[in-house]
Amino acid sequence: MFHRAIVIASGLFAATVVNAQTEVPFALDWKFEGPSAAYFAAIDNGHFAEENLSVNIEAGSGSVQTIPKIATGAFPMGFGDINSVIKFLDQNPGAPVTAVMMIYDKPPFAIVGRKSLGVSEPKDLEGRVLGAPPPDGAWAQFPVFAQETGIDPSSVTVEPVGFPTREPMLAEGNVDAITGFSFSSVVNLKRLGVADDDISNILMADHGLELYGNAILVNTDWAAENSEQVRGFLRAVAAGWQDVIDDPAAGIDSLVQRNPAADKGLEQERLQMAIEQNVATDYVKANGMGGIDAARMKKAIEQLGETYEFQNTPDASLYFTDAYLPEGGFALK
Known part of the structure; x- marks a missing residue:
């Protein structure tokens, strides 16, 4: 049974249209942290309500874990790692899940390592201890990263760790580096008192990876019957991201309403990292938000195949569709 964190648009306007709204449970990849502010902004600023949608958001436990929630129909829509979707569909042919809007271009x-522990570059991992949560999206890509950077995986001692203990173990020196999303682990280490100049943030995309990141996922059976709701949902998400780009502080206010324990300053830093490094890329600024480049996706699938043995012939059309996006994606100002 799923325990859902119910988040609904408030105010008189929402109350007057609630009967006409479609309920859309939405599964996040992770906890209510900086980058999730875009979805709460879409609620608080009325973007979902304008699309006649009432969106219920649940925190997640890893970007890989979102996929079966969507495929089983427990959630019609969610946010998860497209690379893991590719592998999931290879292992579960015909499962009703696909990506419909790329968020982390x-x-x-x-x-993420500590320079004082000897980790500044990829090859520094050899002979050291790497903490990796098994459901972590970054850990799922480590074999490709090792292949691209020439790391001998057998020389790296991998310590399975839990998400809550990952950064504390690195802060305490119990591991030399960890896998994670950059904006999560870097900011968490700062919160734990690790100096900024001691943190090495080694982005896999800067070291040969052509892969895409997290996308809005949809249950394809549900989408076939609710195509206009999917389109409206994506419009609202794009508007929410534009809102937090324009006013990150207001976005964090929306987040803190759902997570009062959050540190506003750190979460705004986390949000800014996601915007600058992952969302508002040069490609997105030139080509719009939400879509993908077919040639890059082809390379990404080939790259996954270097360390993953496909059981079936890869088919990019199974993993992503732009059918619910406007032509040219969503312009980010």
């Missing part, structure tokens, strides 16, 4: 997959 440049994925935040990272190796």
Whole structure:
């Protein structure tokens, strides 16, 4: 049974249209942190309501874990790692899940280490201990990263760790580096007192990875019956991202309403990292938000195949569709 964190648009306007709204449970990849502010802004600023949608948001436990929630129909829509979708569909042919809007054009997959522990560059991992949560999206890409950077995986001692203990173990020196999303792990380490100049943020995308990152996912059976709701949902998400780009502080206010324990300053830093490094990339600024480049996706699938043995012939049309996006994607100002 799923325990859902219910988040609904408030105010008189929402009350007058609630009967006409479609309920859309939405599964996040992770906890209510900086980058999720875009979705709460879309609620608080009325973007979902304008599309006659009432969106219920649940925190997640890893970007890989979102996929079966969508495929089983427990959630019609969610946010998860497209590379893991590719592998999931290879292992579960015909499963009703696909990506419909790319959010992290440049994925935040990272190796985050401490320079004082000898980790500044990829090859520094050899002979050292790497903490990696098994459901972590960044850990899922480590074999490709190792292949591209010439790391001998057998020389790296991998310590399975939990998400809550990952950064504390690195802060305490119990591991030399960790896998994670850059904006999550870097900011968490700062919160734990690790000096900024001691943190090495090794983005996999800067070291040969052509992969995309997290996308809006949809249950294809639900989408076939609710195509206009999917389009409206994506319009609202794009508007929410524009809102937090224009006014990050207001976006964090929306976040803190749902997570009162959050540190506003750190979460705004986390949001800014996601915007600058992952969302508002040069490609997105030139080509719009939400879509993908077919040639890059082809390379990404080939790259995954270097360390993953496909059981079936890869088919990019199964993993992503732009059918619910406007032509040219959503312009980010």
